[in-house]
Amino acid sequence: MVDALQTPEGEGIFTQYLEGFYEELSIETGINFEVRQAPKKRALILANTGSVDGLAARISGLQVNGFPNVMVVNASHYTVQHVVFAINPEIVESFISYEAMIKQSLSKKYVLGYLRGSKKAQQLLSSLPPELTYVIKDSDHAFKLLIKNRISAYLAGPGIVSRHLLKEKFQDSSIQEAAVVSETQLFPYLHVSQKDLIPEIERAIFRLQKKGTLARLLNKYQ
DSSP states (O other): OOOOEEEETTOHHHHHHHHHHHHHHHHHHSOOOOEEEEOHHHHHHHHHHTSSSEEEEEOSOGGGTTOTTEEEOSSOOEEEEEEEEESOHHHHHHOOSHHHHHHHHHHHTOOEEEETTOHHHHHHTTTSOGGGEEEESOHHHHHHHHHTTSSSEEEESSHHHHHHHHHHHSTTSOOEEEEEEEEEEEEEEEEGGGGGGHHHHHHHHHHHHHHTHHHHHHHHHO
């Protein structure tokens, strides 16, 4: 039994996707999974110390980045997309890739918003000067800033969260998705005390992929 897998709090529809995924994984394996929320850094600490059984979805490489007691389940169950949203038609048409986003922002002095605490977004925007970036608390705030023309574009991740928000709350606005500029696979992690379950869970995830369960879940929550 896996008592709890931590996920960062405040991620809305993405957390719902994870809950749906682990329900399916429980059915597939007979192992009971529970997703719990905690502040992002605290979730890592809890999993590394064994206070919880693992992490619901994180990038690869945590074992060599200061968290040696968590082991990756080497089967990805979600791919995070970092997506650019904008209103300006020129930006929507020209931001066709990551490289184009950076080039056009430098040339036209576009200001790109990104979420506070998003290391991936910081990495993607690291070649821009500080005056061309704007730290934002959440996607709702970002879309409101776009509408007020306070930022030129919004680099959002996970894309599933902002797409859902756009559909549910800002569908009557002129905000459009310009491009997916980055994709990063996420994986479950288990504490070393649960490592014997990893091969079984890996096989189950591959079965769910093959059966189309993951695609169905993504369509449901996005």
